[in-house]
Amino acid sequence: MRLKQLAAAAAAVGCLAATACSTATTSADPTSGAAEAGYPVTITNCGKEYTYTQAPSRVVVMNGGSVAEVSSLLALGLGDKIVANAQSYGASEVPGRADAIAKLPTGDIKLNDMMDIPREAMIGLAPDLVISTYDGGFRAEAGFATREDLATIGANTYSPESTCGDVGTVSGNPSIEDSYRLLRDLGKIFGVSEKAEQIIADSKAKIGDLRSTVSKLPRKKAMLIIPGMAMGSEFSSVGAKAIWNDIMAKAGVDNIFAGASDQMFANPSREQVAKADVELLVVVNYMSKDPAADAKKLFDEFPQWDASRNKSYVVLSDSIYLGPSNDVAVDKIAHVAHPDAL
Template sequence: MPKQRPFAVALVTSLCLLTAACADSSTDSKETTDKTDNAAAAKAGYPVTLDNCGVTEEFTKAPSRVVVMNGASVAEVSTLLALGVEDRIVANQQTYGASEVPGRADAIKKLPTGDVKQNDAYDIPREAMLGLRPDLVLSTTSYGYDEKNGFATRDQLQQTGANSYVSPKGCDQDTSGMTIADSYQLLRDMGKVFDVSDKAEKIVADSEKNIAAVAAKVKSEKKPKVMVLFSNMSMGGNDFSSVVAKGIYNDILAKAGGANAFEDASETSFADLSKEKVAATDVDALVVIGYNDPNPGAYAKKLLKEFPQWPAAKNNTYVTLSDSMYLGPSNDLAVEKIAKMLHPDAF
């Protein structure tokens, strides 16, 4: 609805002082406008209802003030960028510092941050969140709505008129069962919310096509044992606490014709391993994920030098990745890059 100019508003106000009929006219105008807005929303496919982690969220129109929480993720912000709705973001806290998609890292840097100072839990504190006046808040897991960590709860957000969303497999903060299909679910959910489902389906279809083509090329190849870990990151008490055990990473490896060398090392997404355990495992190839690390390649080379007995070290077999290896719209790029590293003769 076009905004009224200040002069027009003043003129209408003056006339209202002279005649009581203005009240009826104003009411009729508002009712007409509401009907027009409702008709437009219905035509666009609203209302949209999502059952998200046991919470029913109803959207009567596309969100216009979106806050993206940190969550050590780029899944949500990358999805919004891929769908072309980044102009709705009023505060983004996600960044990997790099991307396999040309221009994405720079695009993320240009997004508004809301001038938020993160709390001790490395995310947006409750008071700052409510001050941003969001109509949609996105979090990778339910952790982002935990009151004990100083965050605004989903109930508190709902009371201010804001919807909230937890990405697939994030309800119980256990992402060990995550697969590429969850990236597609995130795309489809946001496609519905922002009325860009056609674009979401196009991204999903292209990704599925690319992954199927790669998987077909490596189908009959031997599956090398791959170590996947985040560079220069500590998540536990041992020397190697950022080693991937389960989650979407394994699905990506499988599609690329590989297998996780440490899949049985933990029941959770990450294994906390000693140097001795790592040294005793045959590693055929290395995938290093750079989370805000400007030089993950240097970390990869350091590891290969530290464990010269690995086949990966003898053959210098490694690749560095960033956001494509995580939940998000670009998993097909990770599948292709890893497959070309593991099976170069198939391409």
């Protein structure tokens, strides 16, 4: 992968792991058919209000390295609304999801150096909704169609509220609730709030059952690493502040490097990694040919870890990020961390 692509991918992990805190309000005119379906709907996004008089039917999903947005659309049964999708992660804990994403239309777009959709191509798709992983997807200086450009052709725009600021920054304390907010926003935009609330309820119930068990057990210490994302130093992709901390916490696990940085990645030295009390290794599969081999390599390098002695590791992909399947990650981590109790 070229340097620009790696840089974009590293920023994108922030978008995947960041919060999504948009708020939504609904209003209805009982004299119209649209009102009976819950429209118009107004969404506040990045400080501006966007009104939908009907469900979008020509949706373009920008890349940014995320699959949170396209996965949420698929989970809500909205794949047929997508006319062009640039998001792809190549792996998923949810059976069939990676294949479903791969089968979505791409609009036959030639992507730019950031592996995303440039302005002219975006305008040519004639979308009525453009979803970007981060607000930078609407920056004119990066060659993208701006929110104003898209409004001119009748398209609404949306990105997670927490990524309205600088790319790569992490605001607040990212949590699974942010994934629920994303689902709720999309549910309201497309008139499928009941479906969104059912996904959320199922997720909360599953996580609640797990927490009731693991909360009685000693907490395990973990290190999260994304081997395929490393740039520069060997441990530049060790996880620090992101949604994965809440996911691990609900599985009865503490991220050793959670407080090492206020950014997504801790970038510890080899000596710090060697001294860390790692009882569980969380390997995030990003463009890796063999995540299990990635884990084995680390175990061989650091045989002093309890995780190395017990071969205790879990491989995750999209469920560890913002999106509709955080409960899957909680479940998988909990079962590896507490095998005798679950």
